Amino acid sequence: MIKKRTVKKSQELKSSLPVGFMADKNGAGLLFKTVDPGQPELYLIRGKTGLRFTQPKTKVEIVTALRQKAKIGPYQHLAVSACDKGYFMSFIQKGKTADSLVGAVSKDLKRFSITGKISKVQERGTLVPNYKLNGKYCIYFGQGSLKTAFSPDLKKWKISELACLAPRSSYFDQASLTVLMAGLTSNGILVVYDCSYKQNGRQTLQIGGALFSLSDPNNLIWRSEVPLWEELRDIGSPELYPLGAVSLNEEILVYFTTKAGEISVLTIHQPFPSVRAKKVFASLKRFYNNPIIVPNEANDWEADATFNPAALYDNGKVHILYRAVSKGGLSSFGYASTKDGLNIEKESIELSYVPREEFEGIHTRPSQRTDLYKSGCGWGGCEDPKLTAIDNKVYLTYVAYNGYSHPRIALSTIEREDFLNKQWNWEKPKLISAPGVVNKSGCILPEKVKGKYVIFHRIFPHILIDYRDDLRFDDGRWLEAKAKITTRPGMWDSRKLSVGATPIKTEAGWLVIYHAVDDRDDTRYKVGAMILDLKDPAKVLYRTTNPILEPDEHYENEGKPGVVYPCGAVVLGEELFVYYGGGDRVVCCATAQMKQLIKSVKKDKAVSYQLKKVVCS
Template identity: 25%
Template sequence: MPDPLPRLETRCLIRPADLPPSRDDFEVVGTFNPAAVQLDDGSVVMLVRVAERPTETRDGFVASPRYNDLGEIEIDWIDADLVTTNDPRMAIFKDTGFKRLTFINHLRVVRFASDGVTITKVGPIVDYRADHATFGLEDPRITRIGSVYAVTAVGASHHGVCTVLLTTTDFTHFDDLGIIFCRENKDVVLFPEKIDGHYVAIHRPTGKFEVTQPEMWLAYSPDLHFWGDHQPLWGSGDGAASVGGSSGSWDDGRIGGGVPPIRTERGWLKIYHASCKPGPGEPIGVYAAGALLLDLDCPTRVLAASPDAFMRPEEDFEKIGFVKAVVFPTGYAMQGDDIQLYYGAADTNVGVVRYRLADLLDSLVPVGTPA
C-alpha cells in the first residue's frame, strides 16, 4: 500500500557496512533506530543503535553475546536443540519461553552537516556498563531541554527491558541518571519543555496480563528522576474509533512513542510507530508510522490523529533486512518548511525521509470527526 502522504525524498543514510564493529571477531548486522537532534548551527547529531554478533559459528549451538561485570563481551553458546530461532533476533528456550538475544547492542555517535544527510564524523561508542544493560543499550531518543540534551535508551538484560536516562552537553561525556522506567517499559520520549511546571514523558508499558490493546501513556516528573501521575494517552485502534480510519488493521500489534514531541502552532506533533499483528509463521507484523496532535497546555488532550498510517515500508532497504518491512521513526530535523524524519529500516539501516510539515499536519483528522 503506498503512503497516503507524499514523500519528497527518501535516502538510506547508514548501512551496517558503514560502521566498524567494536572488535575484530564481530560483525555489524544492524545500524538502525537512531536518535537525532538538530544543533543551533543546523548540524545534526545522531546516536545510532549498532547491533553486532560474533563471526564464529559452532554447529549445533547458538551464540548469545553479553557484557560481563567488567564491561567486556562474553559469548554464551546455547544448545540449539533447547531453543527456537524463528525470530532471527533471539533464541527462545522451549521449556521456559525465556529469551536471549543473538546479538549485542551499543550506541555510536554520528555527526551530520547542516543538510542533515552528509556525514562529517563518526564518533565513539557511548560507554555504558550496568547490570540492567548486559545486552547493551537500544533504541535511543534525544530531546533538548534548555542547554542539556536528555537521552532515553532501553537497557536490555536478563532482568528484562527498562528505560535509562543519560544527559550530555557535548555528546562526548554522558551523565547517567539511572533507570527512570523499570521493566517492561520502553519507547520513552520526553517533551522539550516543562508543562505546568513538570517534565513530561510518553512511555509504553507492557506486561503479560493483557486486557487491552497496546497503549502509550503519559507521565510527569518534577526532576527527571521520579515519575508519576501516569495516565493513558493513545492506544492501538483508537484512531479507527476516533477519526473513522482503519487504524485497527495497521496498529493492533504494537504501538509506541517514536519521535520526541514537536511544538507547532497547532499543538504538539507526536509521530509514533505501530505494527499490525503478525501473520501465520511471522515473528512480527509490518511496522509503520502515524501521528497525533496534542494540546500544547494539556497533552492528555488529543486534538487530531492520523486516520491511517502516513508512512509505510516502500523502499527495498525498508522491506528487506534483519527484520523485514519496518519503518521506525526516532528523530527529526527541520529543513525550512520541510521535516526530515530519521528512522530505522528493516532493523538493519538508518533512513531519512522528507515531508512538508504542513502536509503532515493537514493530514491529521480532528478526533471524533469521520475521515
C-alpha cells in the first residue's frame, strides 16, 4: 500500500511558491520565493527531518558575476548540493527564446554567486554532492534522457556525448525522464528520477532509481525494474509536479507541488540496502534453426499459418499439436513429433484434429465472418491448443470460434494409447466456458490438488482459476473464477496475462510459462515465468519482473508483428523446451537449463518501497 503525506504551509508561507529543496548534515531545506509582483524574494527554511520546516526563514540572495542582485523571478527548479567550496546551486533560468541551466556557489547558503551557464544545457540538473572524479565535479541533467557534465571549477563544463540513462520501451519508465536527485551511497552514485505521465485525463506519478559507478558516473550498474513509488491520480484531482528529492537519514524524500504551491512529500525508506552490481534475470535461448514448423502450401489445411503449439512428452518423444490455418482461414490442429525436442520428424506431420461442431464454425457463411485478426489470423475453427495427460487420458483444451460470436473454451479427450498411435479418436468436444464472454487459454493442471481438478482460464485481463470434482462438465456449470492471478500495474504484464504452457511440477512449485501484454506496449506479446504453490496453485511464490522472451526476431514479426505466444513446454533431461508461436505464423522453440531457470525465477524479486503518511506544519 502506498501512502502520501502533505506538507502544510504556515500562514507566512501561503503567499509563496516552493522552488527547490536541499539536504546536508544539518537536515533538509525548503527554498521558496515570494509571489510579490514587484520583486520576488528567495528564502530558505530548514527542517531536521525534511517533513517539518519550522525553523526561522533565511533570506537568500543570488548575485551576478558583476555582484549585482539577480532578479529571481524567472528562476525555477533550484537544487543545492554540498561540495568542497561550500554549496553549489543549479537552477533553470527562463528565457524568451530558450531556457538555461545556471550554476552558483555559496559558502553560507545566504549569498550565491553565479558561476555561469552550464554549457548549452536547457534542462534541470543536480550536482553529485561531495564528489569529484579526477579533480572534476559531476552533474546529472536532462529531461527525456539523462546526461552528465564535468567541470574542474564549477564554471566551465564539458557535456558527455552519450546519454547515461534513457527511457525504456516496455518498462514503467518509457516516458520522459527528469532528474530529481543525485547522491552518494556505498554502492555508487544514486540518481532518482521522475517518469510520470498523463493519459486519458489521468496522471500517473512514477519515481525510478538508477545506480552509477563511483569510478565512472556514466557506467550504469543497476536500475529499478519497477517504480520505487507509483500512484494513479483520480480524474479531476490537482496535477502534481516534481520539485526535487533529497537523501536524508537513510531515506529518500521526494517532493511534489501543485500549481497552487501545495507540497506533497513521499518517503522511500532504507533506499537500496543491498544493491548488487549485476543481476542475472531468467531468460530463454532460441533454437538457432527457428522456426521448426512453417506453413506448407502442399497441404491446404496448413497452407496459411502454423503456430501456437501445445506439447506433451511421452514414450520417448515430444508430441506437438499446433494450430494450422488453411487457405480459407479455418483453423484445425496439426501433429508433429521430435525425439530431441528441436528437430521435427517431417514424416510425422499430419492433420490430427478438425472442427466438427457448430460452435467451431463448420457451417459459418462467409458473410458472417469478422476480421481475420480478431482471433489470430483465421476466421474460425479450433485455436490455441493445450495438452494435459492424466492417468491414461490426454485432455485437449482449446479456443472454439465460429467466426462471429465470442470465442469460448472447448474440451475434448482421447485415450493415451490412441494418441501415441496417432489414431485420432477424439471424444465429442463440449464448450466449458459461459456464452457471451470472451474466454481463452484454458489449461488443466496435470494433478489434482486437495481432491480437485484445477483449471486455468482467462477472461480479460486476469488468469482465473476453477476447481472441479471431475472433468465431465455435465452438471450445467460453466468455468468459474474461484481464484485469480492478476496483472501488475506498471510492469511488463500490466494489461493482460494468460497461462501459456501446461504447468510443470518441480520441487519449487508449479512452473508456469505465461504470456502477457503491457499497457504501455500493447502491440507486443511477451513471455514470463512464475512458480505457484504445489498445494495452492492460486498462490504465486515467484514471478519474473522482466520478460524471459520478447518478440525481437524477424520470424516473430512477420504475419502479425510482435508476437511470441507459448502453448506448450516439456522437460527433457535437465533442459526445459518451450514451444511458441512466432508472429501468428510459425512454430518456434526456446530452451533453458531447468535448474538455472528455477533458481533465477526464485531470485528475481522486484525492489520497491512503501511510504507512510505524515503531516507537516
